[in-house]
Amino acid sequence: MSQTEMPTGRTRVVREPHRGVYDRETANRILDGGIICHVGFVAEGQPYVIPTSYGRNGNNLYIHGSVASRMLRQLKESVPVCVTVTLLDGLVLARSVFNHSMNYRSVVVLGKASLVEDGREKLEALRAIAEHIIPGRWDDARQPNERELKQTSVLKLPIEEFSAKVRIGPPIDDEEDYSFPTWAGVLPLELRAGSPIDDERLVAGQTAPGYVRKYARAQ
Secondary structure (H helix, E strand, O other): OOOEOOOOOOOOOOOOHHHEEOEHHHHHHHHHHOOEEEEEEEEOOEEEEEEEEEEEEOOEEEEEEEOOOHHHHOOOOOEEEEEEEEEEEEEEEOOOHHHOEEEEEEEEEEEEEEEOOOHHHHHHHHHHHHHHHOOOOHHHOOOOOHHHHHOEEEEEEEOOEEEEEEEOOOOOOOHHHOOOOOOOEEEEOOOOOOOOOOOOOOOOOOOOOHHHHOOOOOO
16 A cells, blocks of 8 residues: 655645645655656755766665765765656647646655765665666676775665655646647657667677666656
């Protein structure tokens, strides 16, 4: 059974509140379907929003970053962040430009992110990020050595204060516009993988594994 969370004053959807979703199962499904998250934070009074890779392990979100990044230089202690993930499913073309929209699924997670210091947790977090992007790759590739681990930072954000927002369905026009002579409907969009391109320096006999050839994102 899906676990519904009570929204806070910060996560309750205000615009189009009927599209707000607060159950953890839906939020997790959206997070698991994305590849890139955007992390918002404030450093020295300046807001920043940084795109980066991420992975989920249970009720924790792990965010990948370089030790040289602006965000991570601020993280000697945990800092407030806003993480968003959006999946775009279609363009909704109404009869009036005002009522054009998009079909989408999105999640906003608020909380305090902290650096993962424990070596074992850090390695597991990097595994979660790698497997989130392309399942099967972690065990098939060389894993990070000590030097690389020191050059890589990971943030941990508990998924505690969150909300999802979902829009599905056809355009919604004003009643008087339904007789306007133009096409209206939904143009579906989806993320698709193309054919793998071999690296020029592949070891002889190596071919793209099944998890590459059959790659597809969770919907």
